Amino acid sequence: MNNAVLTNISRFLLLLFIQGLILKRLSLGWEGIVYVNVMIYPLFILLMPLRTPRPVILLSAFALGIGVDLFYGTLGLHTSATVLTAYARSYVLAFMEPREGYNVNYSPTKARMGAPWFLRYASIMMGIHLIAYFSIDAFSPQFFFSIVIKALYTFLFSLFFIIIIMQLFNPTD
Amino acid sequence: MRGLIQLFAAYGNFLLFLLLEGIALLLVVQFNQKQHDILNHSLLLLTTSMEHRVDRISEYIDMKEELVKLQGENQRLKAQLESAKFSNAVTRDTAVSDSLEQLYTYIAADVVSNSVLNTSNYLRLDRGSMHGVEPHMGVISQDGIVGVVRAVTDHYCNVMSILHRQTRIKAAIGSEGYFGTLSWDGKDPDFMQLSAVPKHANVSPGDTVFTSGYSQLFPPGLIIGTVDEVTVPKGQNFFDITVDLRNDIRKLQSVYIVIDEMRDEHQQLDEAIDE
Incomplete structure (x- = not known):
C-alpha cells in the first residue's frame, strides 16, 4: 500500500517535470508551422491503481493540472482538461472491462492488461483529454476545425511518446 | 442533514468533479486573456439578445395604447373623406355656391364577441350609448362592412352582422x-x-x-x-x-361605427310625409 503511494507520488513528480521542463520546449520550437504539442502527463491518471477512490483521482488530477499550468503559464487550461479526463476514467474502465473482470489490486498497465488493451485504453483517454484541452483552449465552437486538427496532431505525437515510455520502463503497477 | 450525507454518498464524485472543473474554468477565464475576452463577448451577445426580446415584449404591451391613438387618427381621417361630407353645392344661373358640411363621423370600437357559425350572427362591441352609439347605425371595418347596430346599453352595443339571414x-x-x-x-x-x-x-x-x-x-x-x-x-x-x-368577419378586431349627422332630418322628413 505504502509502496503504491510512493510509486505514484514519484511518478506524479517525474511526469510533471518532464512535461514542464522538457516537452514544453519541444512544442514551443515547432510552434508556427503546425501546432504540435506532446502531452504525456495524463499517463499519471491512466496508470493510477484500479482501487484508488475516485475523489483521490479527481483531486490528484486537479493538482497535476495546476502544476502543468504553472509551467505553461495557462492557469486553469490543463487543469480543467485533466479533471475531466480523471472523471471519465472510471467510465472508460467500466466500458473496457475484460470478461473476467479486473483485479482491483492491479493498475491498468501494459504489463498487466496486455499491449492491445492498453493501446485502446490510452487512445480513448488521450482522445478525451486532448479534445477537452483544445476545446477549452479555443473556448468557442467557432474554431471546431482547428480544434480537431490540433488535437489530431498532438494525439499522434503524444501516443507515440507514451508507447515508447511504456516500452522502456514497462511498469507492472 | 442525513439527506445531505446521502446525497454526497450517491453523487459525491460528480459534485467533486463539478467543483474542481468549475474552479479550473474560473481560473481559465480569470488568468487567460483570450478566453477572458471570448467569454465577455459571448456574455455581451447574450445580454443584448435578451434585452432585445424584453424590448419586443414591452412594445407588445404598449401596442394597446398605440392602437387607441391610431383609431382616433383614423376616425378623424375617415370624417375628412369626400364621401363623409354633405355637398351644399347649388347652381343658380351660372354661379355655383359650394360648401361642404360634415355628413358622416365615426366612432372606433373593439369587437368583444363575434360569431359566424349560426345562420343569424351577432357581434358585441365595447361602445354604447355613453359614447354616442344609437340603434340603426352602420358598422364598418377597414376593408368592408360589418353590420348594423341593433341594441345599445351604456357601454356596449349589439350588432347584427351582415352574416344574418335577414340582411338586406x-x-x-x-x-x-x-x-x-x-x-x-x-x-x-x-x-x-x-x-x-x-x-x-x-x-x-x-x-x-x-x-x-x-x-x-x-x-x-x-x-x-x-x-x-x-x-x-x-x-x-x-x-x-x-x-x-x-x-x-371571422378575424374582426377593430371596427368603426358610422354616425349619420343628417339622420334627424331624414326622420323629420319621413314624419312629414306620414302626416
Whole structure:
C-alpha cells in the first residue's frame, strides 16, 4: 500500500517535470508551422491503481493540472482538461472491462492488461483529454476545425511518446 | 442533514468533479486573456439578445395604447373623406355656391364577441350609448362592412352582422352603377349573394361591389367585395351573383361605427310625409 503511494507520488513528480521542463520546449520550437504539442502527463491518471477512490483521482488530477499550468503559464487550461479526463476514467474502465473482470489490486498497465488493451485504453483517454484541452483552449465552437486538427496532431505525437515510455520502463503497477 | 450525507454518498464524485472543473474554468477565464475576452463577448451577445426580446415584449404591451391613438387618427381621417361630407353645392344661373358640411363621423370600437357559425350572427362591441352609439347605425371595418347596430346599453352595443339571414343591403356593382340587394344564405362566411341586378347589366367575375349610399347606414363607395360567380336562373330577369367579401368577419378586431349627422332630418322628413 505504502509502496503504491510512493510509486505514484514519484511518478506524479517525474511526469510533471518532464512535461514542464522538457516537452514544453519541444512544442514551443515547432510552434508556427503546425501546432504540435506532446502531452504525456495524463499517463499519471491512466496508470493510477484500479482501487484508488475516485475523489483521490479527481483531486490528484486537479493538482497535476495546476502544476502543468504553472509551467505553461495557462492557469486553469490543463487543469480543467485533466479533471475531466480523471472523471471519465472510471467510465472508460467500466466500458473496457475484460470478461473476467479486473483485479482491483492491479493498475491498468501494459504489463498487466496486455499491449492491445492498453493501446485502446490510452487512445480513448488521450482522445478525451486532448479534445477537452483544445476545446477549452479555443473556448468557442467557432474554431471546431482547428480544434480537431490540433488535437489530431498532438494525439499522434503524444501516443507515440507514451508507447515508447511504456516500452522502456514497462511498469507492472 | 442525513439527506445531505446521502446525497454526497450517491453523487459525491460528480459534485467533486463539478467543483474542481468549475474552479479550473474560473481560473481559465480569470488568468487567460483570450478566453477572458471570448467569454465577455459571448456574455455581451447574450445580454443584448435578451434585452432585445424584453424590448419586443414591452412594445407588445404598449401596442394597446398605440392602437387607441391610431383609431382616433383614423376616425378623424375617415370624417375628412369626400364621401363623409354633405355637398351644399347649388347652381343658380351660372354661379355655383359650394360648401361642404360634415355628413358622416365615426366612432372606433373593439369587437368583444363575434360569431359566424349560426345562420343569424351577432357581434358585441365595447361602445354604447355613453359614447354616442344609437340603434340603426352602420358598422364598418377597414376593408368592408360589418353590420348594423341593433341594441345599445351604456357601454356596449349589439350588432347584427351582415352574416344574418335577414340582411338586406343595397349594393352597387361595377362602373355602370347598377345596384342589387345583398343577402346571406347562411353557409359560407366568405361569400354573400347579390340579387335583383337586372340581366342587361354588364357584370363579370372580378367586378367590385360597393355600398350604394342609398341608405343612411354606410357612406357611399365603400368596397364590400368582388364578384365571384354570375348565373342567370331560367326564366328570370335578374342575375344571381355570388360576392367574395373583402373583409374576413371571422378575424374582426377593430371596427368603426358610422354616425349619420343628417339622420334627424331624414326622420323629420319621413314624419312629414306620414302626416
